[in-house]
Amino acid sequence: MDWLEQELKNALSRKEPLEGFDERVAAAARRPRVVAMPARRWLAAAAAVIVLVGAGEGYRWHRGEVAKQQVMLAMRITGEKLSFVQARIAGEGQ
Amino acid sequence: MTGAGSAVQHAWDFAGLVREHRSMVFSVAYHFLHDPDQAEEVAQDVFLSLHRNLGSVESPAHAVHWLRKVAVQRSIDAARRRQRRPQVALEDVAEPSTRPAPGDALLSELLRKLIATLPEGPRMAMVLRYQEDLDPAEIAEVMGIPLGTVKSHIQRSLALLREKLARRGVGER
Numbered sequence: 001m002d003w004l005e006q007e008l009k010n011a012l013s014r015k016e017p018l019e020g021f022d023e024r025v026a027a028a029a030r031r032p033r034v035v036a037m038p039a040r041r042w043l044a045a046a047a048a049v050i051v052l053v054g055a056g057e058g059y060r061w062h063r064g065e066v067a068k069q070q071v072m073l074a075m076r077i078t079g080e081k082l083s084f085v086q087a088r089i090a091g092e093g094q
Numbered sequence: 095m096t097g098a099g100s101a102v103q104h105a106w107d108f109a110g111l112v113r114e115h116r117s118m119v120f121s122v123a124y125h126f127l128h129d130p131d132q133a134e135e136v137a138q139d140v141f142l143s144l145h146r147n148l149g150s151v152e153s154p155a156h157a158v159h160w161l162r163k164v165a166v167q168r169s170i171d172a173a174r175r176r177q178r179r180p181q182v183a184l185e186d187v188a189e190p191s192t193r194p195a196p197g198d199a200l201l202s203e204l205l206r207k208l209i210a211t212l213p214e215g216p217r218m219a220m221v222l223r224y225q226e227d228l229d230p231a232e233i234a235e236v237m238g239i240p241l242g243t244v245k246s247h248i249q250r251s252l253a254l255l256r257e258k259l260a261r262r263g264v265g266e267r
Contacts, residue, residue, distance in 0.1 A: 009227075013121075015121050017116055017137055021112075
């Protein structure tokens with residue numbers, strides 16, 4: 001071991017923490033533990049929310065499309081009926 | 095050991111383990127982080143983790159190994175969390191007004207500051223080598239890195255420190 005390594009051993013010798021460390025650790029150990037949700041669980045929960053919101057929006061869009069098609073069909077039938085009635089009125093008038 | 099709760103019945107009860115190993119755990123964090131408040135936080139966290147896992151402690155030697163390994167990991171985690179905050183940069187290590195001589199407290203402080211400027215891996219390897227007196231194979235096991243990497247970390251760090259000390263006029267006795 002050369003002079004620098006000896007100096008490093010001196011410089012990095014063990015130190016005691018501040019007075020009362022044992023009591024602070026004991027007090028912390030007695031406190032009830034609050035379990036924080038790990039990052040992975042947060043990500044999984046966020047992904048689930050995104051999927052649910054996305055699925056909800058998709059379903060709403062699908063329902064809108066169906067309603068739109070039904071309205072278009074109703075209008076087409078109504079138009080056809082009106083044309084038919086109009087043709088009948090015109091035929092009877094002649 | 096017969097079960098999870100039986101550790102408290104042994105000589106290596108929790109309070110005894112804290113008393114016996116607090117300087118080791120605190121010093122690993124302190125020399126790595128160069129911040130006494132953060133080192134205290136890390137040391138407390140390590141012992142709280144031990145408290146939760148006391149049932150898995152098989153022997154006093156196992157407790158030392160466990161504490162050292164967790165202290166290393168928690169210190170590295172703490173350093174990564176504070177990466178956005180300012181740390182000790184080489185330019186912050188002021189030139190000493192008087193030239194420190196080998197063996198004096200001024201040189202020890204200068205060395206601690208220079209070590210704080212080393213990158214994460216080499217810094218922890220140096221702390222474990224010179225604070226804990228571990229050999230490179232033991233350091234590799236504790237840090238979970240290859241033996242060759244540990245040897246290279248120590249050799250390069252020593253060379254860098256010699257160079258920095260030489261620039262400050264500190265050399266061989």
